[in-house]
Amino acid sequence: MDNLITRRKFLEVSMATGATVLAGGRIFGATAATPGTATNPTFKLGGDLEVNRLGFGAMRVTGDGIWGWPPDRANAVKVLKRAVDLGVNLIDTADAYGPDTSELLIAEALHPYPKGLVIATKGGLTRPGPNQWVPDGRPERLKQCVDNSLKRLKLERIDLYQLHRIDPKVPAEDSLGALKEAQQAGKIRHIGLSEVSAEQIEQARKIVPIVSIQNRYNFDDRKWEGALEFCEKENLGFLPWAPVGGTRGLGGGGAASVAKAHNADVYRVALAWLLQRSPVILPIPGTQNLQHLEDNCAAAKLKLTPEEWKSVAA
Numbered sequence: 295m296d297n298l299i300t301r302r303k304f305l306e307v308s309m310a311t312g313a314t315v316l317a318g319g320r321i322f323g324a325t326a327a328t329p330g331t332a333t334n335p336t337f338k339l340g341g342d343l344e345v346n347r348l349g350f351g352a353m354r355v356t357g358d359g360i361w362g363w364p365p366d367r368a369n370a371v372k373v374l375k376r377a378v379d380l381g382v383n384l385i386d387t388a389d390a391y392g393p394d395t396s397e398l399l400i401a402e403a404l405h406p407y408p409k410g411l412v413i414a415t416k417g418g419l420t421r422p423g424p425n426q427w428v429p430d431g432r433p434e435r436l437k438q439c440v441d442n443s444l445k446r447l448k449l450e451r452i453d454l455y456q457l458h459r460i461d462p463k464v465p466a467e468d469s470l471g472a473l474k475e476a477q478q479a480g481k482i483r484h485i486g487l488s489e490v491s492a493e494q495i496e497q498a499r500k501i502v503p504i505v506s507i508q509n510r511y512n513f514d515d516r517k518w519e520g521a522l523e524f525c526e527k528e529n530l531g532f533l534p535w536a537p538v539g540g541t542r543g544l545g546g547g548g549a550a551s552v553a554k555a556h557n558a559d560v561y562r563v564a565l566a567w568l569l570q571r572s573p574v575i576l577p578i579p580g581t582q583n584l585q586h587l588e589d590n591c592a593a594a595k596l597k598l599t600p601e602e603w604k605s606v607a608a
């Protein structure tokens with residue numbers, strides 16, 4: 295069997311990738327060098343926060359244009375609760391989603407939080423109006439953002455705080471310096487970045503430890519392949535946003551015929567493809583729809599053969 299490896303090799307691999315699983319006496323793992331073969335169901339963010347790899351993105355539980363409250367607030371609360379029931383323990387959000395409403399809904403639905411639930415939020419983008427996103431990485435503002443997210447989320451410490459964008463008007467060391475201070479004050483456990491290249495990660499790491507990045511990535515949009523490979527090499531979490539295509543959708547490839555063969559849809563195949571792409575990938579699909587949530591979570595059980603995996607993005 296392809297994934298059967300020796301115990302010694304397993305220890306090397308799991309230390310390098312965060313891969314964990316001992317199932318039925320067999321040792322499963324995936325090397326970063328073999329795209330399409332990852333099987334680890336969990337990943338340790340920062341080496342100490344173990345999460346199920348299939349997470350949930352809470353940007354879509356807001357109003358139109360990621361603005362205000364969702365049209366059906368009770369349903370949004372149900373979606374968040376159901377995600378956790380289905381085994382999700384990594385929820386991605388940001389102060390900019392709503393703004394504020396995504397974080398407030400997470401607290402409304404899930405506080406007091408179940409043990410092991412990791413809420414990953416972000417700061418560094420302002421929202422002048424629906425569908426408008428403007429970077430603001432001034433350190434004094436970021437410090438306020440951290441404090442406000444702590445209050446909205448009813449947390450004493452944020453497990454993963456991501457700089458939503460590097461603000462071109464502010465030296466990255468100033469923005470990251472503010473997050474480092476918040477970390478030293480015990481307000482943040484780990485720090486992540488968003489929409490960054492390998493070079494930007496390397497620069498950032500000179501200022502503060504970085505445990506993850508969040509870039510747009512799916513089988514149909516592989517612009518950030520280089521950043522992903524850097525994350526694999528360095529064992530950093532890679533949270534692909536728009537994992538099922540976001541508002542642009544998914545085109546091309548052989549995903550439709552693979553989906554048909556598994557009696558599934560293209561969304562589920564897209565998520566299974568990502569999970570197998572790399573052991574450091576943590577997809578965060580978003581939805582307001584309970585049935586879509588159930589469908590997406592089922593992707594963790596869908597296994598593509600090596601030929602199917604290749605054909606999806608061919």
Ligand SMILES: NC(=O)c1ccc[n+]([C@@H]2O[C@H](COP(=O)([O-])OP(=O)(O)OC[C@H]3O[C@@H](n4cnc5c(N)ncnc54)[C@H](OP(=O)(O)O)[C@@H]3O)[C@@H](O)[C@H]2O)c1
Nearest residue numbers: 351352353386535536537538539540561579580581582586
């Ligand atoms: N770091 C960044 O800059 C950044 C940017 C964008 C997003 N994000 C994060 O990434 C997460 C995911 O990104 P995203 O929401 O743009 O993209 P996505 O998860 O790929 O796509 C979400 C869209 O797909 C639809 N959808 C989801 N599952 C479906 C299914 N099974 N069947 C049919 N339609 C389905 C949703 O509509 P329905 O509600 O109708 O299901 C929604 O409109 C966000 O929630 C957010 O946490 C980060």
